[in-house]
Amino acid sequence: MHRPARTLAVAVTAVLTVALSACGGDGSGSTSGADATTANDDATTSSSPAPAAGEATFPVTVDAENGEVTIEQRPERIVSLSPSATEILFAIGAGDQVIAADQFSTYPEEAPATDLSGFDPNVEAVVGYEPDLVVVSNDANDLVASLGELDIPVLVQGAPMDVESGYDLVAGLGQATGHVDETAEVVATMRAEMEEAFAAAPDAEGIRVYHELDDTFFSAASSSFIGSIYKEMGAVNIADEADTEGTGYPQLTEEAVVEANPQLIVITDQVAYTAEDVAARPGWDEIDAVKNGNIVTVDADIASRWGPRLPQLVASIADALTKAAAVPAGR
Numbered sequence: 001m002h003r004p005a006r007t008l009a010v011a012v013t014a015v016l017t018v019a020l021s022a023c024g025g026d027g028s029g030s031t032s033g034a035d036a037t038t039a040n041d042d043a044t045t046s047s048s049p050a051p052a053a054g055e056a057t058f059p060v061t062v063d064a065e066n067g068e069v070t071i072e073q074r075p076e077r078i079v080s081l082s083p084s085a086t087e088i089l090f091a092i093g094a095g096d097q098v099i100a101a102d103q104f105s106t107y108p109e110e111a112p113a114t115d116l117s118g119f120d121p122n123v124e125a126v127v128g129y130e131p132d133l134v135v136v137s138n139d140a141n142d143l144v145a146s147l148g149e150l151d152i153p154v155l156v157q158g159a160p161m162d163v164e165s166g167y168d169l170v171a172g173l174g175q176a177t178g179h180v181d182e183t184a185e186v187v188a189t190m191r192a193e194m195e196e197a198f199a200a201a202p203d204a205e206g207i208r209v210y211h212e213l214d215d216t217f218f219s220a221a222s223s224s225f226i227g228s229i230y231k232e233m234g235a236v237n238i239a240d241e242a243d244t245e246g247t248g249y250p251q252l253t254e255e256a257v258v259e260a261n262p263q264l265i266v267i268t269d270q271v272a273y274t275a276e277d278v279a280a281r282p283g284w285d286e287i288d289a290v291k292n293g294n295i296v297t298v299d300a301d302i303a304s305r306w307g308p309r310l311p312q313l314v315a316s317i318a319d320a321l322t323k324a325a326a327v328p329a330g331r
Contacts, residue, residue: 020177049223062176064142065156074178075133075153079126081118082137085157087307088112088170092186094177107301107309123147133176159306161248162228163194166306186308193311198232201318202325205234209321210262210289212278214271217252224248226303229314232323258283259290264324266317267291270300292327296320 006261059072078098080086089098095110102118105111116125118137126134134147134154144154155176160166167187174183188201209230211220221243222231230237238260242250265278265287275295284290302313 007266015113017229020072026258035244052192053181058178062155062172064172066139066154069153069155069176071133071153071176073132075131075176077117077130077132078177079129079131079134081117081121082135082157083107083301084137084157084159084169084305084307085135085173087305087309088173089177090172090175091308092179093182094173094179097177099131113145121262127152135173137152137222138247158223161223161225163225163306163310166225166310169306190308190310192312197311197314197318200321201233201314203234204230204321204325207235207264207267207321207324208238208260208262208288209264210238210257210260211266212271213249213268215273216248218255218271219252219256221248221250225306226313229317233318235264235321253262254281254283257316261286261288263288263294264328265295266320267295267297267298268303288327292324294320294324294327 015175034221049315056073058074059070061068061070063069067169076097078089078094079100080089080098081102083102083105083211086098086101087107089095090108090111095108098112100114100116100275101111101114103113104118105113116122119140121136121141121143123141123143126143126147127150131152134143134152136143136154136156137158139154147154155172157169157172160169167190170190172185174180174186185187185290188208211226211230213219219242220226221239222237222238223240223246227237227239227248238257239250242252242256244250265275267273267275267278275297278284278295279290296316298313298316
């Protein structure tokens with residue numbers, strides 16, 4: 001049988017500070033003139049209001065790939081150069097704090113996608129949005145150091161190695177943006193839906209899977225985020241043998257794919273070819289997945305992101321594995 005989804009508690013806690021002040025004067029609850037003046041001055045000079053119930057206090061320190069990042073105040077001008085982060089920010093209630101996102105942040109529809117690039121970021125273009133927080137998936141063009149000189153905090157959140165790590169990244173964004181309670185609810189919902197999707201998956205033990213990233217035969221091994229999902233279901237990933245350096249994304253040879261004889265081949269809708277094109281490759285007609293019509297196409301956005309839509313990916317893969325499991329292997 002497939003293994004059930006792991007349950008690892010994600011530490012997402014809300015800290016609420018309640019200020020209590022004693023009333024002076026005649027005991028009627030009124031405030032003297034001097035006290036009122038002081039209170040008004042305090043209200044005017046306060047850098048930020050007291051947090052409401054369910055909000056996080058600031059400053060907060062968040063663990064990221066670039067180390068511990070301290071965010072002094074609740075960010076109100078976030079620039080996201082990561083499609084995954086953009087999707088998560090909107091899901092946890094921080095969408096109205098996002099003022100700009102990269103060109104590939106196409107979900108949700110209301111995301112403020114621009115021509116900003118997350119792969120080749122332009123520091124001046126990012127600074128032009130006057131952000132008080134920038135979220136990226138990698139530190140390209142020394143973006144972290146450049147923005148650090150301007151006291152602009154940057155969170156580097158690369159692709160997680162597995163589903164549990166993905167939950168941690170979601171929790172980190174909730175902490176950084178002041179949406180702790182909402183984030184806890186999102187993570188809890190994701191966990192429940194993921195466990196339901198895994199529970200509904202077939203007995204995929206031993207089913208050979210090949211997840212193709214492009215037509216040069218780069219693949220997703222078990223040590224990658226998407227590969228961890230196949231592993232969770234008990235499938236055998238034919239890319240694991242080639243992943244000698246543990247990158248999670250080894251390049252196979254065409255001969256190796258044919259020899260491994262996968263029972264399920266998965267491609268994404270981002271490539272410029274179809275399942276029919278894969279099936280028509282010379283020599284591939286001997287592969288079980290091709291003979292039995294088990295080549296499936298998944299949404300590239302969902303397959304490459306670790307956001308709230310991840311259960312949809314698990315469900316689609318489960319359906320494909322169900323079909324593959326129903327056909328006896330050729331060898």
